Amino acid sequence: MECAVVGGGAWGSALAHLLASGAHGVRLWAREPDVVEHVNTAHANPRFLPGVSLHPGIRATGSMEEALHAAALVLYVAPSHVIREVVRAGAVFVRNDAVAVVATKGLEQGTLAVMTDVVRAELPARAVVALSGPSFALEVAQGMPTAVVAASESHDAAAVVQQALSSAVFRVYSNDDVMGVELGGALKNVMAVATGMAEGVGLGLNSRAALITRGLAEMTRLGVSLGARGETFAGLAGMGDLVLTCTGALSRNRHVGVEVGRGRPLDQVLAGMESVAEGVTTTRGAHALAERQGIEMPIVNAVRRILFEGHRPSTAIADLMGRELRSERDT
Amino acid sequence: MECAVVGGGAWGSALAHLLASGAHGVRLWAREPDVVEHVNTAHANPRFLPGVSLHPGIRATGSMEEALHAAALVLYVAPSHVIREVVRAGAVFVRNDAVAVVATKGLEQGTLAVMTDVVRAELPARAVVALSGPSFALEVAQGMPTAVVAASESHDAAAVVQQALSSAVFRVYSNDDVMGVELGGALKNVMAVATGMAEGVGLGLNSRAALITRGLAEMTRLGVSLGARGETFAGLAGMGDLVLTCTGALSRNRHVGVEVGRGRPLDQVLAGMESVAEGVTTTRGAHALAERQGIEMPIVNAVRRILFEGHRPSTAIADLMGRELRSERDT
Numbered sequence: 001m002e003c004a005v006v007g008g009g010a011w012g013s014a015l016a017h018l019l020a021s022g023a024h025g026v027r028l029w030a031r032e033p034d035v036v037e038h039v040n041t042a043h044a045n046p047r048f049l050p051g052v053s054l055h056p057g058i059r060a061t062g063s064m065e066e067a068l069h070a071a072a073l074v075l076y077v078a079p080s081h082v083i084r085e086v087v088r089a090g091a092v093f094v095r096n097d098a099v100a101v102v103a104t105k106g107l108e109q110g111t112l113a114v115m116t117d118v119v120r121a122e123l124p125a126r127a128v129v130a131l132s133g134p135s136f137a138l139e140v141a142q143g144m145p146t147a148v149v150a151a152s153e154s155h156d157a158a159a160v161v162q163q164a165l166s167s168a169v170f171r172v173y174s175n176d177d178v179m180g181v182e183l184g185g186a187l188k189n190v191m192a193v194a195t196g197m198a199e200g201v202g203l204g205l206n207s208r209a210a211l212i213t214r215g216l217a218e219m220t221r222l223g224v225s226l227g228a229r230g231e232t233f234a235g236l237a238g239m240g241d242l243v244l245t246c247t248g249a250l251s252r253n254r255h256v257g258v259e260v261g262r263g264r265p266l267d268q269v270l271a272g273m274e275s276v277a278e279g280v281t282t283t284r285g286a287h288a289l290a291e292r293q294g295i296e297m298p299i300v301n302a303v304r305r306i307l308f309e310g311h312r313p314s315t316a317i318a319d320l321m322g323r324e325l326r327s328e329r330d331t
Numbered sequence: 332m333e334c335a336v337v338g339g340g341a342w343g344s345a346l347a348h349l350l351a352s353g354a355h356g357v358r359l360w361a362r363e364p365d366v367v368e369h370v371n372t373a374h375a376n377p378r379f380l381p382g383v384s385l386h387p388g389i390r391a392t393g394s395m396e397e398a399l400h401a402a403a404l405v406l407y408v409a410p411s412h413v414i415r416e417v418v419r420a421g422a423v424f425v426r427n428d429a430v431a432v433v434a435t436k437g438l439e440q441g442t443l444a445v446m447t448d449v450v451r452a453e454l455p456a457r458a459v460v461a462l463s464g465p466s467f468a469l470e471v472a473q474g475m476p477t478a479v480v481a482a483s484e485s486h487d488a489a490a491v492v493q494q495a496l497s498s499a500v501f502r503v504y505s506n507d508d509v510m511g512v513e514l515g516g517a518l519k520n521v522m523a524v525a526t527g528m529a530e531g532v533g534l535g536l537n538s539r540a541a542l543i544t545r546g547l548a549e550m551t552r553l554g555v556s557l558g559a560r561g562e563t564f565a566g567l568a569g570m571g572d573l574v575l576t577c578t579g580a581l582s583r584n585r586h587v588g589v590e591v592g593r594g595r596p597l598d599q600v601l602a603g604m605e606s607v608a609e610g611v612t613t614t615r616g617a618h619a620l621a622e623r624q625g626i627e628m629p630i631v632n633a634v635r636r637i638l639f640e641g642h643r644p645s646t647a648i649a650d651l652m653g654r655e656l657r658s659e660r661d662t
Contacts, residue, residue: 133541134536134537134540134541134544135537136535136536136537139535139536139537140537142535144534144535144537144538145534145535145537145538145541145649145652146537146538146541147537147538147541147652171652203475203476204467204470204473204475204476205465205467205470205575205579205580206465206466206467206470206471206475206476206477206478206575207475207476207477207478208575208579209465209567209571209572209574209575209579210464210465210476210477210478210567210571212570212571212574213465213565213566213567213570213571213574216565216570217565234544234547234548234565235544236540236541236544239543239544239547239570240540240541240543240544241540243540243543243544243574243578244536244537244539244540247574247578248536248539248540249536318476321476321478321502
């Protein structure tokens with residue numbers, strides 16, 4: 001099958017590698033000329049996925065038309081703050097029968113829309129599938145066993161994605177709870193920032209485990225209020241991805257949390273980063289959604305106050321550990 | 332309040348330290364004379380909790396009578412395979428109005444009973460409380476913020492335990508789902524062995540996250556079949572403790588899993604250990620309970636086959652990742 005991957009970051013490169021290894025034709029669109037150059041000549045992406053050899057069959061390009069015109073499957077992996085413009089820029093080249101896969105995790109600022117809604121609005125009449133779950137790009141590119149979820153209201157579209165991406169080491173399970181799968185992936189990044197902050201102010205693993213537990217509870221509350229199923233948050237795209245991001249190798253979001261927790265200003269921390277920390281933007285979106293829905297999200301709120309309102313991390317996180325956990329007494 | 336801690340391992344020592352720091356009188360019963368000696372003279376337990384200074388108010392003893400006769404609160408922290416004999420040995424010295432707290436996590440071999448049932452049988456007419464949740468002993472002894480659950484059918488007894496143990500950094504929440512809290516603590520040790528095995532055969536963090544997610548699902552299934560509440564498994568004593576044990580510092584249970592996963596025989600691994608790996612015994616108990624209840628527990632079963640039936644870890648774990656995860660497709 002001819003496939004396009006739109007976005008040349010770590011996850012886009014890993015997905016392109018996975019598809020090419022499955023004998024699909026793969027065009028990888030990247031904004032950065034050096035990424036295009038490296039992928040085509042050295043079969044590597046040292047800027048975003050260092051140390052990994054990519055499949056030589058991947059053809060990188062800076063042209064949307066070249067990337068998209070032949071593709072029956074289009075994977076969008078651009079950061080959430082640019083996904084609308086990126087989809088729009090290539091929309092005229094996307095086949096009418098193409099299936100769109102959204103691997104970006106976040107909420108659009110302003111509209112508070114999940115990523116599939118943004119893509120659907122810019123690509124009318126195509127089936128849209130959300131891809132999420134515990135999947136560090138590096139491990140996927142290295143062929144380590146991974147299980148993810150493909151969520152769509154269209155059973156057929158989800159089946160196309162399962163078929164195209166599944167291998168002996170990469171398993172794709174379908175789910176029709178698109179909202180739950182997308183919110184799991186988006187909100188877990190806020191929890192990763194929170195976990196990093198706890199680490200940054202000197203809390204230990206006992207606190208981290210309590211924070212992750214309470215984090216999933218508030219993610220689930222918000223999701224259910226928006227029509228998602230609670231059980232989706234207990235699955236791979238909820239608990240699975242949350243546990244990976246909060247306990248695995250230091251992610252971008254946890255890194256931001258750790259540094260801010262140690263007292264470094266947010267601007268300074270973000271300035272030093274090559275990739276986007278989605279959790280920072282998602283914190284605002286999650287807070288706005290929670291306000292709109294009338295849902296209490298104490299962890300999201302503490303992260304927001306620390307990131308954007310100058311609250312002291314040590315006070316806010318300690319306060320959170322105390323106040324929030326009191327409510328478990330009632331269960 | 333006069334308190335007794337029965338069991339001088341890492342967790343018993345940390346709980347004794349916590350109580351003594353809260354200005355309670357604390358007698359610590361330990362089987363090992365060197366532990367008694369070290370606690371009384373050096374205020375330390377280098378054998379089981381190295382590197383930690385214990386509160387000098389803790390009085391260690393090898394005499395059950397001395398430990399128990401005055402105590403209004405008795406905490407049992409002996410390994411599961413000896414808890415019945417340890418409780419029985421001291422039963423005549425326990426005050427009639429004492430509250431018994433069970434901090435041991437496991438299932439009794441043969442009877443498949445949870446620990447509170449064992450203690451209740453040996454100490455009739457006393458209120459019994461299960462203490463569980465994400466709590467590495469070392470962090471508790473170091474004063475790191477920790478949140479746990481005290482579960483009892485007696486609200487008053489749970490309140491006594493909350494009152495006695497709670498501090499600014501150690502929070503105790505009550506729960507009346509004793510079965511759920513106990514099974515969460517017991518079964519998570521089997522999942523820790525499984526996680527270690529996955530690591531030992533070379534799987535990565537993506538696989539670990541998937542395994543933890545599926546692990547909680549099968550723990551919850553068994554618990555609900557035994558009358559526990561599903562939500563208890565989403566709380567501190569379920570998900571919280573599971574995440575801590577499977578992702579935190581290398582626990583005894585994970586260590587066993589890693590070594591067996593690498594191909595070392597179980598006997599040899601266990602022979603080199605100072606403390607008991609509860610997950611090994613609990614694997615048999617959990618499997619027997621699952622059979623009795625007619626519940627599928629593929630992870631427990633894979634761990635059992637590897638530990639006791641000579642199945643190859645690499646085949647069994649890979650098989651598990653494949654077969655088990657297929658079922659998520661239906662959700």
